Amino acid sequence: MSEPEQQEQHLDFIRTRVKSDQASGKNDGRVHTRFPPEPNGYLHLGHAKSICLNFGIAREFGGLCNLRLDDTNPVAEKTEYAEAIQSDVRWLGFDWEERIFHASDYFDQLHAWAVQLIEGGKAFVCDLTFEEMRQHRGTLIEPGTNSPYRDRPIEENLELFEKMRLGEFSDGSKTLRAKIDMASPNLNMRDPVIYRIIHQDHPKTGDKWKIYPSYDFAHGQSDSLEGITHSICTLEFEHHRPLYDWFCQNLGIHHPQQIEFARLNLNYTVMSKRKMLRLVQEGQVKGWDDPRMPTLQGMRRRGYTPKSIRDFCEKVGVAKRDNVIEVELLEHCLRHDLNLCAPRRLGVLDPLKVTIINYPDEQVEQVDAVNNPEDPDAGTRPVSFSKHLYVDRNDFMEDPPKKYFRMSPGREVRLKYAYYITCSEVIKDAEGKITELICEYDPESRGGDTPDGRKVKGTIQWVDASSAKPCEVRLYDRLFKAPDPDKVEDGGDFTGNLNPDSLQTIGSALVEKSVTDMGTGKPFQLERVGYFCIDPDGQESGNLVLNRTVAMRDSWAKANK
């Protein structure tokens, strides 16, 4: 009921168009989109925007969305990538049902259409080399010149194309070109290559083909065959639209509408496969799923939730102008979701020993800790408390500044869910480094309140020394130190802007015992510290390794900058 109402406001330009097409009865009111990645790498946040757009539009308008692997070039494509793509789309929360297709499913039809074009005098086999073709193409301001092979008789074209198909020519020696207009201001229309010779096996079709269709000859026709109504792609394909239209028209087939939108950019990171590949190859990151990478696999390992990414994609909007989104928006979406769903636990990154002198030596008790204040149904859990504890080193200052609420000598603070304590003595080593805090507790304050209603300004987290689990914690910061990694001094490239401190490893953190029960990759909050999840890394060694997904917002730290 309320759904159409919500859609009424703020439709982006693509949805506005889809809506009007549907209203006017175009395509019999059908809406059918597709997400068509090339299986030559891993999906990243930019793809997520496209996935959310295509699947989202289909859902909102009662239509369908296909998953299509655009596998027209066997040189770079691998089954490994195709599988990762499917896993990532599913993880993001979308379902293509039985509609997964491959451009290679259409190779026979595409070939037949190429023959049809030749027979109609609209395509020809060209013997120009790569270099010669470049020279004939002309420039941005000058028209090109016709290939000397352009007027080859139809019969000869048919014969040569057949020999190309049979593998009788070497790679690059011949191409099949559409016969359009060498003087067109749009370079894509200057007799584009539609089939090239590639003697390489294809992951799907094996050694059946020695010739493969180009993107331009495959994409629109694949859309057409699948009955796509709106073919949504990024801005760089704008100049290809006339070609897309030309093939549909000249082949006399169903003609989907191509619509272009601006791709997503995020500051402090890179969003191109090419650059990510370099980071992986040069060992700047540990792999495609490094938690610092903007790949879906990296974000997943880092602890991002699918919902937060979908929410982000919705919030960035869809338009045609170039954009750079601030990471703060992504982090906002992340924290917003995590705050609602992540269970709370206690942990200290930089442990400082605390001994409560007036607490019975051998006593151990269980205090109740709230699992999630945002979700009463999450209940509570028992956490053990005893004479020997650890707190975080940055929660104590011997000589605190004015608005510091945490521990300092003589100031009473609350150990969350446990007792009020007051530091009475600071113990240091020979170098003057604080090694231990001697404190006194108020037995009346169990649970965190006192009968006299006395208030404390500071509440800090802690762990019980005997039961806490040691773990390794990986803290991540932005991958690049510059908002725009591509903006470099002369002679450098984007790798010069890498942030040397993007990964900080803490070897000796302590977390409450129940953290061990969290499954790998499941987000939880270490109260006052941030959101974390268990990394697959410590699995085999039996060690506990945590990734910090994102820190808590910290207005105290910000105020002290």
Next chain:
RNA sequence: AGCCUGGUGGUGUAAUGGUAGCACAGAGGUUUUUGGUACCUUUAGUUGGGGUUCGAAUCCCUACCGGGCUGCCA
């Protein structure tokens, strides 16, 4: 240089001839057993110049600025 395309607060995105709105970020505050969350308040914008109109972010002209295009990649 030619063609295509786009310019709305710091960032992103609405308003399609009729009150420039929303979100993030920033600032201030209230609540709080997370310096979290939630809530409240607040700063800040139509690239410049002409024109049409009672009225222009919106239509026209012009200047300026950004992006894209010379793969047998997608």
